[in-house]
Amino acid sequence: MNDYARLLPLAQEAVDLARDLMRTLQPGALTFKGDRDMASELDYAIERAVREHLAAKAPEIGFLGEEYGSSGDTSALTWALDPVDGTVNFIHGSPLCAISLGLIHRTHSVLGVIDLPFLGTRYHAAQGHGAYANNRRIHASGVTDLKDAVVAIGDYAVGTGASRKNTERLAITEQLTQHVQRIRMHGSAAIDLAWLAHGRIDAFIMLNNKPWDTVAGVVIAREAGALVVDIDGTHHSVDAVATVGGNDLLLPPILALVRRALAGAAT
Structure with a gap:
């Protein structure tokens, strides 16, 4: 079985880049993609920056982003990025927004990094290695009723x-x-x-x-x-x-x- 954890440092680097942009820049101009569906100028800027960073460091891995679609070889491993998940929250000043970068092997999730820039929390996991919040192991709820x-x-x-x-x-x-x-x-x-x-x-x-x-x-x-x-x-x-x-x-x-x-x- 592949040890996808070897790619976590690269994913963390990419999300660091996205987080810094999100925390320092304003949403900018809005592009309307449909009825009440929009992307901010920053959505596009973050996706470009992350896409370029990962393409330079791991050109063999494909890329799928919400704003610009697919690039590279997506037949085996593919990064999947939402540059600003919760764009409506973000443009309204709500802290409930995130950067989400995952890795797909064919059709299944094998690695993920989620950063909450305005809540000071980063989550990460790689298949077979547990899940972490700010580098501390976490576990799902035990509620059964x-x-x-x-x-x-x-x-x-x-x-x-x-x-x-x-x-x-x-x-x-x-x-x-x-x-x-x-x-x-x-x-x-x-x-x-x-x-x-x-x-x-x-x-x-x-x-x-x-x-x-x-x-x-x-x-x-x-x-x-x-x-x-x-x-x-x-x-x-x-x-x-x-x-x-x-x-x-x-x-x-x-x-x-x-x-x-x-x-x-x-x-």
């Missing part, structure tokens, strides 16, 4: 098909309100997955899966002892349609709740 669980959910949808998608999301929210202790919407999938790993939330439900959002967080959560799966309970990969996480005892009732909600929304 829904009534004791804090569950984070992904953003409601915007753009094409938002009404149908939000019918499903609202149905899940309604089911959660009846069964869990609290619901949280942080506006950053990277933060949700990092906090799932850190035990700051007990479960996470997001009805989509974009690799730049999830690759880093999935391996961090798994290395902390959480399970992360697709909506049907199968192993999460870049091809998954959704992202659902929790510990081995909490995840089954969470999945059952989600499926019940989606079935109700479809009728």
